[in-house]
Amino acid sequence: MAKKKGRLDFVKMKENGEQVTWVTAYDFPMASFVEAAGIDMILVGDSLGMITLGYQGTIPVTMEDCLSHCKAVRRGAPNTFIMGDMPFGSYQVSDEQAVENAVRFFKEADVDAIKLEGGVRVESRIKAMADAGMLVCGHIGLTPQSSGPLGGFKAQGLDPDSARYVIEDALAVERAGAYALLVEAVPPELTQFLAKKLSIPVYSIGAGGPCDGQLLICGDMVGLFQAFTPKFVKVYANVAEIITKAFKEYGEDVRTGKFPGDEHCYHVRKGMEEEYAAMLKEYE
Numbered sequence: 001m002a003k004k005k006g007r008l009d010f011v012k013m014k015e016n017g018e019q020v021t022w023v024t025a026y027d028f029p030m031a032s033f034v035e036a037a038g039i040d041m042i043l044v045g046d047s048l049g050m051i052t053l054g055y056q057g058t059i060p061v062t063m064e065d066c067l068s069h070c071k072a073v074r075r076g077a078p079n080t081f082i083m084g085d086m087p088f089g090s091y092q093v094s095d096e097q098a099v100e101n102a103v104r105f106f107k108e109a110d111v112d113a114i115k116l117e118g119g120v121r122v123e124s125r126i127k128a129m130a131d132a133g134m135l136v137c138g139h140i141g142l143t144p145q146s147s148g149p150l151g152g153f154k155a156q157g158l159d160p161d162s163a164r165y166v167i168e169d170a171l172a173v174e175r176a177g178a179y180a181l182l183v184e185a186v187p188p189e190l191t192q193f194l195a196k197k198l199s200i201p202v203y204s205i206g207a208g209g210p211c212d213g214q215l216l217i218c219g220d221m222v223g224l225f226q227a228f229t230p231k232f233v234k235v236y237a238n239v240a241e242i243i244t245k246a247f248k249e250y251g252e253d254v255r256t257g258k259f260p261g262d263e264h265c266y267h268v269r270k271g272m273e274e275e276y277a278a279m280l281k282e283y284e
Contacts, residue, residue: 004079005040006112007179013212014201020213022203023221026052026069030218031076037054042077043115043215044070045085046145050227051219058144061087063101070109083137084111088145091116091201095128102129102136115182117143119169123176130177141166141207142185157186167268170202182215183207185232189205206232 008204013020020156022041025031026048048069070084084105093097098116105111113135116122122138129136141156157163164184173181176245179200183191186210194210195202215234219225223238253259266278 002079005081010040010180010201010212011080020201020203022213022215023091024048024051024215024218025073025077026218028072028076031073031080034218035077035080039080040213041081041083042073043085044073044111045081045115045217046087047085047217047219051217051225059088063087063090063104066090067104067109070105070111074110081112082110083113083115084109086114086116091122091125095124098122098125099128099132102134103132106134113137113179117145119166120172123172126173126176126178130179135178136178137180137182138170138176138178139182139184140169140173141183155185155187157190163187165192166190167194167197170198174198174200183211192217206230 010020020041020249021039022033022043023039023274024045024047025034026044031042044066046061046066048065048261049055049058052069053061053065055061066084066087074082085247086098086101086105090101102114105114114129115137116125117139118125119138119140119225126136126138135217142154152252157166163186167190170181178200180203181194181198182203182205183194184204188207188210190216191202191204191207192210201212203213203215205217217225220229220233221236223235223240229235250259
């Protein structure tokens with residue numbers, strides 16, 4: 001079994017030019033598969049709202065949702081670095097609120113780090129949590145929780161003016177004491193610049209390859225989530241097709257009497273058949 005990686009390992013990987021592999025997981029089975037595959041990190045993202053809970057977006061996801069799923073993922077991947085995602089409303093009010101809710105992730109769900117969205121606007125939140133002794137990962141570029149002000153789920157930093165905002169956010173995240181940064185849906189030229197500019201690891205989700213590692217949503221990459229597939233996703237399997245086919249075959253087997261077969265049944269103990277039949281007859 002591979003040794004669980006930690007912050008210093010990720011720093012060393014950045015120094016050595018090694019890529020970090022990172023995917024989301026939301027439950028025990030998926031987490032166990034991720035760990036078996038040797039993936040470096042797991043994010044229990046608020047994307048669970050769409051992938052697992054069926055919401056239209058991430059806004060309805062609660063702290064209790066995130067904590068429950070983080071606990072399940074930790075049970076499934078005890079030897080993998082796990083990051084909890086702070087949901088909308090869990091850190092917007094104040095630095096104190098942010099620290100209190102972040103602490104719950106560590107105490108109740110045994111995560112290794114937490115992530116929150118924003119740069120300059122949450123600089124004091126990141127600093128407060130880092131000062132409280134917690135590992136914090138920033139998330140800038142396309143930030144789904146605040147996609148409304150950004151004009152929807154659209155790529156960011158495509159022109160010099162908007163790229164400047166992304167750079168300022170990145171600098172704020174590092175300045176505040178975050179240990180890592182996730183950049184979403186920006187041009188690879190900008191991602192590469194940030195990875196070289198910042199001393200902390202810079203990871204990409206839909207932001208190109210020239211950085212310190214990649215993140216994908218598990219439901220997207222294995223074809224489990226069918227509503228839509230972002231442009232930046234490479235689909236490695238079609239799990240939904242496999243599962244649907246299995247359910248269809250099961251339904252047909254039940255309707256035609258092929259299932260259950262004798263091999264799927266528990267039988268009366270040998271030598272007790274007559275006694276068993278007599279007992280049943282008592283109730284006729």
